[in-house]
Amino acid sequence: MSILKILKYPNKKLRKIAQPVTNFNKKIKNIVNNMFETMYKKKGIGLAAIQVNINRQIIVIDKIYPLKNPIVLINPKIIKKNGKINIKEGCLSIPKYEYITHSRSEFITVKAFNIFGKKILIKAESILSVCIQHEIDHLKGILFIDYLSSLKKNRIYKSFKKKI
Helix, strand or coil, rough: CCCCCCCCCCCCCHCCCCEEECCCCCCHHHHHHHHHHHHHHCCEEEEHHHCCCCCCCCEEECCCCCCCCCEEEEEEEEEEEECCEEEEECCCCCCCCCEEEEEEEEEEEEEEECCCCCEEEEEEEEEHHHHHHHHHHCCCCHHHHHHHCHHHHHHHHHHHHHHH
């Protein structure tokens, strides 16, 4: 397994729209294993393939109570949303701004494929729901700072631009 390089904001590749996975093969399994290894090394709870410069609709999630096993979501689609929750959110691609609070759906139902290409349905709530929504946003080229006001977004952009 390999540790992959996580793209950092404002890298334009984070704005790409990820392509669906069509072949569930050894290459996809290797990508998933490397994504988990990278996420664990960086102490994250979720990671989208686009964050490691892989243009595929793949998400890995772990370390969220009450999850008993890691989750792999391939080509995920939210099919149902309910409720609202305001929760602190962070992102491995925007490390300086670890926690920004904004509103997400508290309960979601997601259809996806697992690593073997089998259809799965997941019902998630609270922090797991937020994490899945956050990672699906990445697959659409959306960052969690996009939910902030223009003033706050510009402030974050300027602070990251100075570091480049």
